[in-house]
Amino acid sequence: MKNIILYVTVFLSLFLANNVSAEQLLPPDANIPLWPSDSNAINTSEIPFKIVHESYLQTQGRNNWELFIMNADGSNQVNLTKTSNLDEMYPHVSPDGTKICFVVDRGSNRRNKVRSVYYMNIDGTGRVEVARNARQPCWSPDSKSIAYLKGEYDTYSTREYATSELFIYNIDTKENKPHPNKNLHHIYAICWAPNGKWFLGVTQGHMDYSDTILAFEADGTGVYDLEKFGVFGCRPDLSSDGKKMTWGATDWDLCIADIDLESDTPTVKNVQKIVKCPHEYKIYHVDWSPDGKYIAFSYGSFGGGQQVGGYAYGWNICITDLSGKWVQVTTDGNHNKEPDWVPIPAKTDTPKELNNDIVKLMN
Secondary structure (H helix, E strand, O other), rough: OOHHHHHHHHHHHHHHHHOOOHHHHHOOOOOOOOOOOOOEEEEEEHHOOOOOEEEEEEEEEEEEEEEEEEOOOOOOOEEEEOOOOOOOEEEEEEOOEEEEEEEEOOOOOOOOOOOEEEEEEEOOOOEEEEOOOHHHEOOOOOOEEEEEEEOOOOOOOOOOOOEEEOOOOEEOOEEEEEEOOOOOOOOEEEEOOOOEEEEEEEEEEEEOEEEEEEEEEEOOOOOEEHHHHOOOOOOEOOOOOOOOEEEEEEOOOOEEEEEOOOOOOOEEEEEEHHHHHHEEEEEEEEEEEOOOOOOEEEEEEEOOOOOOOOOOOOOOOEEEOOOOOOOOOOOOOOOOOOEEEOOOOOOOOOOOOOOOHHHHHOO
């Protein structure tokens, strides 16, 4: 612990003494444009995957958060939740494309409000409560379990890192099992590696780490800081083959890199910046497309709240093709955040196990 404190102190001293910003620690921009391109710069209508996201808008005469599904070009938006008395946010689609896990805020004020984790079918039916006072859920690679973080306090909080322990919920047995590492506090934005061996997540102000992206074992207690590979920032996501990662290095910079999660110790190389924006704006909530060709993310004014439940008027969902070009695919500015790709191509045959309602929705 003393060595870690000494390292951080020395690093910060050098950082401040040399007036080095976080952006200066990133790879060169390579003439990356600061602004979104015209909508026709990327042919998003040919992308075969749908996107689920959250929006804050009026439902039955009341403003609240709802979950929507849409085509990659922003067309054919469908409200999946339609609950004026609840707030649904933070959607994550299962790897088999049949379900969505998300959080629900219930209550009218800080004293009686509680955030819980749920899942439902991809068409919005069959809602199931996973855990109360829980947040930040993600799916296992086999779509049979949901990992989530317990709330740190009984009192409601919108702080991302107000978490106290990781649990795994089995959707067949409905069993909630604690993760073997009891020290996973102040973790958020977790994702489960496709090989099932690792989680990526962010910690803030705890676990002997300071605001960093971690890899930690799915079935053990090993924790590895990825900052030494040039990975710093928040909200990581992995490609469907588990060989690449993306994350927000700063409020204005989106990066990608190669990652090795097959070895006993994770390693990262080839860090690249692919999207940036002016300091009057923000880029957040990255998600890699199932085919690895695109990344969806949220974009809007700097005053918007990136945290779950944070109002972000004017924010929209964007897509980059990894070349530096990026386009907005929503334009209404209804606090559009947390995009997540549906991993089944909407223009191909839908698996037989999906019911008729899902087939209609996804085509």
